[in-house]
Amino acid sequence: MARIALSHVGKVYEDGTRAVADLNIEVEDGEFLVFVGPSGCGKTAALRMVAGLETITEGDVRIGDKLVNNVPPRDRDVAMVFQSYALYPHLTVRDNIGFGLQLRKMPKAEVRRRVEDAARTLGLSEYLDRKPRNLSGGQRQRVAMGRAIVRQPQAFLMDEPLSNLDAKLRVQMRAEIGKLQRDLGVTTVYVTHDQVEAMTLGHRVAVIRKGVLQQIAPPQELYDRPTNLFVAGFIGSPAMNFLSATVLRDDNDQYTLEMGAETLVLPPSVPVARPALAGYVDKPIVVGIRPEDIEDASIAGRQPGRTLPARAELVEPLGSDLMVHLSMDLPQASGHEDIAELAEETGEGGVAIADERAVVVARFSPRSQVKVGDPVQITVATEQIHLFDATTGSAVWDA
Amino acid sequence: MTAAASTDIVTGSINRGWAARIAARTGGGALRIFLIVVALVWLIPTFGLLIESLRDPAQYANGGWWDAITHPAQLTFSNYSALLKTSAITGSFWNTVEITVPATILVVLIGAAAGYAFAWLEFPGRDALFLVVIGLLVVPIQIALIPVVKLYSALGISGSILSVVIFHVAFGLPFAIFLLRNYFSGIPRDLMEAARMDGATEGRIFFRIVLPLGLPAIASLAIFQFLWVWNDLLVALIFTDSSSQPLTVALASQTRQFGSSIDVLAPGAFLSLIVPLAVFMFFQRFFVEGVMAGSVK
Numbered sequence A: 001m002a003r004i005a006l007s008h009v010g011k012v013y014e015d016g017t018r019a020v021a022d023l024n025i026e027v028e029d030g031e032f033l034v035f036v037g038p039s040g041c042g043k044t045a046a047l048r049m050v051a052g053l054e055t056i057t058e059g060d061v062r063i064g065d066k067l068v069n070n071v072p073p074r075d076r077d078v079a080m081v082f083q084s085y086a087l088y089p090h091l092t093v094r095d096n097i098g099f100g101l102q103l104r105k106m107p108k109a110e111v112r113r114r115v116e117d118a119a120r121t122l123g124l125s126e127y128l129d130r131k132p133r134n135l136s137g138g139q140r141q142r143v144a145m146g147r148a149i150v151r152q153p154q155a156f157l158m159d160e161p162l163s164n165l166d167a168k169l170r171v172q173m174r175a176e177i178g179k180l181q182r183d184l185g186v187t188t189v190y191v192t193h194d195q196v197e198a199m200t201l202g203h204r205v206a207v208i209r210k211g212v213l214q215q216i217a218p219p220q221e222l223y224d225r226p227t228n229l230f231v232a233g234f235i236g237s238p239a240m241n242f243l244s245a246t247v248l249r250d251d252n253d254q255y256t257l258e259m260g261a262e263t264l265v266l267p268p269s270v271p272v273a274r275p276a277l278a279g280y281v282d283k284p285i286v287v288g289i290r291p292e293d294i295e296d297a298s299i300a301g302r303q304p305g306r307t308l309p310a311r312a313e314l315v316e317p318l319g320s321d322l323m324v325h326l327s328m329d330l331p332q333a334s335g336h337e338d339i340a341e342l343a344e345e346t347g348e349g350g351v352a353i354a355d356e357r358a359v360v361v362a363r364f365s366p367r368s369q370v371k372v373g374d375p376v377q378i379t380v381a382t383e384q385i386h387l388f389d390a391t392t393g394s395a396v397w398d399a
Numbered sequence B: 001m002t003a004a005a006s007t008d009i010v011t012g013s014i015n016r017g018w019a020a021r022i023a024a025r026t027g028g029g030a031l032r033i034f035l036i037v038v039a040l041v042w043l044i045p046t047f048g049l050l051i052e053s054l055r056d057p058a059q060y061a062n063g064g065w066w067d068a069i070t071h072p073a074q075l076t077f078s079n080y081s082a083l084l085k086t087s088a089i090t091g092s093f094w095n096t097v098e099i100t101v102p103a104t105i106l107v108v109l110i111g112a113a114a115g116y117a118f119a120w121l122e123f124p125g126r127d128a129l130f131l132v133v134i135g136l137l138v139v140p141i142q143i144a145l146i147p148v149v150k151l152y153s154a155l156g157i158s159g160s161i162l163s164v165v166i167f168h169v170a171f172g173l174p175f176a177i178f179l180l181r182n183y184f185s186g187i188p189r190d191l192m193e194a195a196r197m198d199g200a201t202e203g204r205i206f207f208r209i210v211l212p213l214g215l216p217a218i219a220s221l222a223i224f225q226f227l228w229v230w231n232d233l234l235v236a237l238i239f240t241d242s243s244s245q246p247l248t249v250a251l252a253s254q255t256r257q258f259g260s261s262i263d264v265l266a267p268g269a270f271l272s273l274i275v276p277l278a279v280f281m282f283f284q285r286f287f288v289e290g291v292m293a294g295s296v297k
């Protein structure tokens, strides 16, 4: 087991495409690190540079304490699980799993023992003499995992290992991969574009966008303190709502967000946690509100400074929640390029509405009686609000 | 994933071959009759050759080979025993084997190694070199005959079995490389990379992954090359002498010497037909469908 360190790593393909830029990441020994980001952001490229399947055009990669830039994959002692599984079709499950050990000239009895151990762990014991074509998708996935674990490598590298499975199996295998990694304690780098996988599996999650690392943090921190508009919008489903506002401060140091004709009063904890907010007085700012921080006022209670008028445009009962698309007479923060890109990426632009009213998605309690087309009062959990610089998109925190 | 699987099934039924479609429409009857007719057209002369080779030459003037069916007493092995006593024939049979086996094995081995390199290794000038190989595909053998004869006499290997083998290998390779390179490049890249991650060197990948997965193509190539060399007359006629001549040349010279000599030609031709048939039977079990199944996805 080993740590993996990437310093100033970059990848430029021969045709000039830049896939990764100045990536600095240290994966701790035994850590489960997840790379997440939209399609084409360079996650796979980064992983393949660690694997040795792609040349490193800039920077250094270290596995353990060894600089591996020029070490071929076979000598890096890391195992990879491919999205396609890449099982050897002409070999049985036993030989697929044992292939790497046989190549290392391990004694036959030892290979056999290790393969059978791995098969038992993965529930593959009955299938050892089958060929891959006679296995189900989930079993093939397990064989791919087995091939990685028998080698007891320094690290596991996994590139979207679950994306070819159906939804139910994916959830099950996700749990199994998590458990396996905890039991074995092997350093793991896992690539996905599924944020649920990222949040549930990762000790830390690295959000990448256009080859650039945006934030690397434990899942909850990523959710609670996104570093910029992109991370805020990318993590969380349905995505965070963004509105334009102007910051006001009165003589009692009371902060208010002015959004068109409406205002939200910020509780004192918000500016206290954000010393930088003082610099935004009388300036525009982007306000981020997560759907679960918006509730039907008839349930949460009507509170001055926190309740706003809206109209329900679409109501989706999910049983546990009521997903409500609201239109509000407020300016939507659609100008920022990050928001435009996120809307494209997630396909969640909200319901298109003819006039310039803001579209906001809220997660109401199923007790709410709201109907499509109804006017509804909403209460915002203002202590959970997120604030971003309107030009740079960075979160407003410390000065 | 389910969507992809169902489209596979759909295209699978659309893209079925014309033979399968005819079979489906006519309930297989018409197709079966057609195949039987084709088989008979091909097999009857072969069968006739077999009978003829087993008939006493004295009977030849009394009627065709079909008479032997009603008069089995005409049948005898004497032609074969006479033939096998002719040292020119038995010697040339072994010459054929000595030419064909190395010419086939070398073409398959070199072709596979080169095919792998062209498909999966990166080296400077790879694509240009491959274009040259494709260019060589269209060079007709006849153009090379005279220069090669000169070259061989300069090297002092004219008339030897080695010279014929070299010629066949050289002219078999462009097609072999072309065929195997295209087949190998159809092997999913992930498989090579998985093997590389598992600790395989290029050599191991070649022997443990590419060769086994390439077997259907390699078997076809082996059969084609074997048949081509085994049945070759032109190249052998030009490059061999009486000590190295293969069966084709020996049989051809029998006709000239005796005028009609069916008692030698029929068993000789049959002898020369048996071996490729056995080779074909042996290799055809490698024509398995869907070798890649279950590998990726």
Ligand SMILES: Nc1ncnc2c1ncn2[C@@H]1O[C@H](COP(=O)(O)OP(=O)(O)OP(=O)(O)O)[C@@H](O)[C@H]1O
Binding pocket: A013, A014, A015, A017, A018, A019, A037, A038, A039, A040, A041, A042, A043, A044, A045, A046, A193
């Ligand atoms: N061989 C190549 N030559 C040129 N550009 C490439 C090559 N391979 C990938 N790219 C580009 O590099 C960028 C990053 O690709 P990468 O495969 O790492 O994306 P990804 O984050 O894994 O995306 P996905 O989630 O779709 O798998 C993409 O813009 C891609 O088009």
Ligand SMILES: [Mg+2]
Binding pocket: A043, A044, A045, A159
């Ligand atoms: Mg990828």
